[in-house]
Amino acid sequence: MQVAAPCQTHDHIVQFYEDDDFLADAIADYLHAGALLDERLFVVLTASRLAAVIQRLEAKGMNVQAATASGQLTVLDAHTSLEAIMHDGLPDETLFERHIVEAIQAPAPRYQRHPVRAFGELVNLLCEGGNPDAAVHLEGLWHNVCRRLPITLLCSYAMTHFRRAGDHHAFDAICDHHTHVLPAENYYRLSPQQRLREVTRLQQQAQVLRHETESRARAETALSAAQQLCHDMLMGLASHASHDELTGLPNRQRAQNYLAELIAREADSDTKIAVLHIDIDRLQSINDSLGLDIGDYFLHRTAQRIKRCLGQGQVVSRLGSDEMLVVLPHLEKEADIQSIVERLLDWTSEPVELADHKVFASCSIGVSLFPDHGRTVHELIRNAGLALRQAQRHGCRQYHLFTPELQRSEPDRVVLRGALREAIPRGELELVYQPLICARSSQVMAVEALPRWNSPRFGLMGSQQLVHAAEEAGLTASIGQWVLDMVCRQGRDWLDSGVGLKMNLNISTTQLLRDDLVEKVGEALINSGLPGKMLEIELTESVLMSDPQRASTILRGFKALGVRVAIDEFGSGRSVLTQLHRFPVDTIKIDTSLIDGIVDHLHCRAIVRSIIIMAHELGLQVVANGVETREQAIHLRHKGCDILQGGLWAPLEYRGDLDELGHG
CATH class of the missing domain: 3.40.50.300 (P-loop containing nucleotide triphosphate hydrolases)
Structure with missing residues (x-):
């Protein structure tokens, strides 16, 4: 044999x-x-x-x-x-x-x-x-x-x-x-040659049958989608006056009328009505990178996913732009809403195949309840919107239930956007640096720059809130450029003073879509004199996967400048594994959600160990983000993690003079 x-x-x-x-x-x-x-x-x-x-x-x-x-x-x-x-x-x-x-x-x-x-x-x-x-x-x-x-x-x-x-x-x-x-x-x-021919023939037949089965399944899936689309279009034509033309969903007026009817019927009932304000995360990035036609089709597909996720009497409508409203009647208790919301988040996070692109997106959801959070249509929709903005402050794919504190804490959005436009010229933006610690020596190896806004009117606004406010105001590019310039200049200052810390900063989807991003990074390095190897640019999995081809080109541009590249939030659900070979990266930052469970949950430990082994096999450095306890740090050190980052170490503050570097 x-x-x-x-x-x-x-x-x-x-x-x-x-x-x-x-x-x-x-x-x-x-x-x-x-x-x-x-x-x-x-x-x-x-x-x-x-x-x-x-x-x-x-x-x-x-x-x-x-x-x-x-x-x-x-x-x-x-x-x-x-x-x-x-x-x-x-x-x-x-x-x-x-x-x-x-x-x-x-x-x-x-x-x-x-x-x-x-x-x-x-x-x-x-x-x-x-x-x-x-x-x-x-x-x-x-x-x-x-x-x-x-x-x-x-x-x-x-x-x-x-x-x-x-x-x-x-x-x-x-x-x-x-x-x-x-x-x-x-x-x-059989003779060896006959045996080989017979096995080959059978394997070829099996392969042909497998391909035919897969082709038929794809055709049936495509036919089903086409039938559903035709049905929705016919229903839209039949009720054009009360439906949104793009998504086929009821429009704002139809949704408000339906909600008003429910409130009148349920006024004396013990059941609750939930109002969900849904916003599609980063739809503007899809429009910018793939075009408005593709963005509209993606919006339509997402709307149909939300619609199919709902049950009898549960209605979704389009409020406008990338926002939708869901009304859920006859809920017995507040806890009933959780499973529905989590199902919506899961379904809308599945990738969509569009024009040879696999597009990833997600939704954020704000929730209000009748009669707990309002007894009129206006109150319920307004309070669901306040809850949505609170969810978005915590990042993408989040949801939040309305609380009365949101009404008291919510700033005037128009005034806030106007004040933010003056923040840079007034010198109200500042940077804090979160240290990255060597797992073996416990020495500070690098720092990640986190911008914050010290506003005389709105108080101190942290990095996540600032990023969200910048996106609303259309200031992501200008604030990102300010952060890039400051990081490079301060890194050069520290290098001249004998402190050779690698400088890390995060790039958003909006910045990634700029045609001159690589050029701007190169100018910042030249103007500051900071060597490219002292700068590491971090991009989240979701940012990379929003347009993998463009991201790959830009990352190669960074590498030509000597700049290091890291994938942030690795393992957060937007898996980049199938595209990892396309991205010239140096570092993988494991997502906080996996680090949270590394001490108590076997699956988290197994996933983190696998990521570390895989990264080292690929010659990549591994950073654990979100380390909050010494037990987590010790476990990660024993598993071979290279760098640790998180609340276990105090942030560094810098205001222009190396002597003022201290613990915050």
């Missing part, structure tokens, strides 16, 4: 068999070929199978005892290993990593950089135990290992496990999990 010849690193091969001697020959051929290539061998075998394989390897001239002593061959007992990784009838990913993957990653010094050739009998044992679903689940774990480690894996299944008609599903699922499927020995009655 010659399974070894076509094997390559990352291949995941399955060998079906009927005769134990046939399988022992196959395993021995496979391992012996790896030994001749000086690969490291890793096997998980039962005692009886191990004895048969060793006998055949030694017959081929291999010194098994010497290979084991040198660390080239590692052997685990299959029964013991299977018992160690099972939990509640299924293989547990964390236990699998601990007992199997860590053993693969712990070679003798001589074989640390050698590829691994592995054989595992665990899946076969699961099938023998009558648990094929667990075998399929374990194949998925093995497949992920093959993708991320330099390993070639051979699995085996006895054909006796698939004799019943009900076993076909498990058999197909097992085949789908492998890159190569080697048939049982019945095929070896």
Whole structure:
């Protein structure tokens, strides 16, 4: 048998068999070929199978005892290993990593950089135990290992496990999990060339059938979407006077009339009415980067998603621009609203395919309740709007329930925008710097610039509030330029004074869309004299994915200036993994939401560990953002995180003289 010849690193091969001697020959051929290539061998075998394989390897001239002593061959007992990784009838990913993957990653010094050739009998044992679903689940774990480690894996299944008609599903699922499927020995009655042609023919037929199934599914999905769109358009034509032409939703007047009718009917009822003010995050960025036509279509698709998310009697209407209003009647208690709002946030965060672009967006939601927060249409809509603005202060994809304090704290929006336009010439903007700490030495390695507004009228406005106010006032570009210039000048001042701190600052979607962004960064570096390597520009996953092609071009421009690039909020849900190869980045900043749960939640720990391992494999530096406790810092240090950042360390304030640098 010659399974070894076509094997390559990352291949995941399955060998079906009927005769134990046939399988022992196959395993021995496979391992012996790896030994001749000086690969490291890793096997998980039962005692009886191990004895048969060793006998055949030694017959081929291999010194098994010497290979084991040198660390080239590692052997685990299959029964013991299977018992160690099972939990509640299924293989547990964390236990699998601990007992199997860590053993693969712990070679003798001589074989640390050698590829691994592995054989595992665990899946076969699961099938023998009558648990094929667990075998399929374990194949998925093995497949992920093959993708991320330099390993070639051979699995085996006895054909006796698939004799019943009900076993076909498990058999197909097992085949789908492998890159190569080697048939049982019945095929070896053919000559090698006939056998290869037959297997190739069957695989080609399977591939054609798979493509036909996928094409038909796509066609049915497209047809369903087209039918829904036609239906909505016809309904819009039938009630044009009371509906929004672009989205097909009821317009503002229709929504207000419906809400007024509900209030009149429910005035003496014990149930509540919820009013949701929804704003689509960053729709303007989509319009700017892809055009108004694409932006309008995206708005329409989002409106239909919201509509399909609602139930009987729940109505969505368009208020105007990128805002919508949802009315939810007959709620028994305030808590009933949470599941509906979270479902809306999830559905509107799914990517939309538009003109060969995968567009990511999200929504922010403000909520008011009748009769708790108002007894008229005007009061309920106004208070939902106040709650929406409060949600937006905390970032994208947030929601907030109205509280009376919002009425007292909400500034006059027109006056605020006017005051913000004068903030730079009046010298009211200032920077604070959050330190980035080396996880091993606890030394400050860099600082991230956070702007804030010290307004005589509105008081001290923090970074998040300032960014949101700047977006509302259309001042993101000018304030971003001020931050860039100040950071570069202050970084040069500190460098001249012997303090060589790397300067970090964040770039928004609006700044990313500027045609002259790279040029402006270059001018700031030249004017200040700050070396490019002392500046690191951070972009969130959502900013990068708003226009990946443009972002990739701009990032290459930054690299040409010597500027470092970091991906902020990594793991926040807008996964950039599929596009990561396109972005010339130096650093990954793990999102605060993952760091929050790293001490108490197993899944957060596993995700953070995986991100760190992946980043280091790619030669990237890892920053943990949002570190608030010493327990988090210690855990991250032990897991190999490079840099720590968060509330555990006080921010630095700087007002123009190095001597004034102190703790805030």
